[in-house]
Amino acid sequence: MPDSATLSVPVDKLETLEGAGFGPSSWREIGQDDIDVFARLTGDDNPIHVDADAAAKSPYGTRIAHGLLTLSCVVPMMREVFSVTGAAMGINYGLNRVRFPAAVPAGARIRIHGQVIEVTEIAGGWQTVVSVTYEVEGGEKPACVAEFVLRYYT
Template sequence: MTVFASADEIKAALGQEVGPSRWFTLDQQRINDFGRLSEDEQWIHTDPERAASGPFGITVAHGYLTLSLVSPIVMEIFQVENLHSAINYGMNKVRFPAPVAAGSRVRGTAVIGACEPVGDALQIILTVSITAEDATRPACVAEFLMRVVADSPQPVP
């Protein structure tokens, strides 16, 4: 966990990588559960028999399942002290450069890309990379926007 006490500390760390996070296992049950919840039960994700003759030879995790790990990864590896609130403000860019085979473990890192005031908040942009164990390319790269407000009763705009 990398902890920052101020905007100045974050700005001083621009370009720095934080992490890695712990490992997350994307087993077939988790993939099936995500498919059911997201209503994306395409065979490439949920049918091991059919997927065996598909393009990857195995079922693969949904890209959006991998993307859903951005929040827990960031919460685990990046912290700003003395916050009133922190919100996920969105994403600027998301890519899925490599598939994640069922049963794989993934973990994430983030590079601090920007830190700018926005009203009463501080907007922090982190480029989060999620990579499967022993992979040469990341499975997901997402530019994540977070807005934080220091200890005060004022809400984030």
């Protein structure tokens, strides 16, 4: 990937972003402490995430981050490389598609890059569909690929 490219546009120019790319963001480590807190918060205490002995016997050979933990790390990384200014409110409207092609080992670092794939006018604002790819430092496959549906109201 090239050096980080921040994509920032006023809400009234949002329709010009279709096809534009952004990122990569800075690297963010997902440590075992993060994984343990997420497991307690969600009740997802699958041994692959929290039990070192059980995880060592798995195909990954170590504890790994939850896919949904990885997905949820998008906010600070996205904020770094993508912004819409002048909107009265922006919301995460949902996801069209999410895949987790590779695991994130505890202590690994991830970053994102993406592309605006669709911009549609809606009542009171704009809806964007943004494809976001999460890289794992040193990994061959992405940890996550997701299509976020974002809405910006004027």
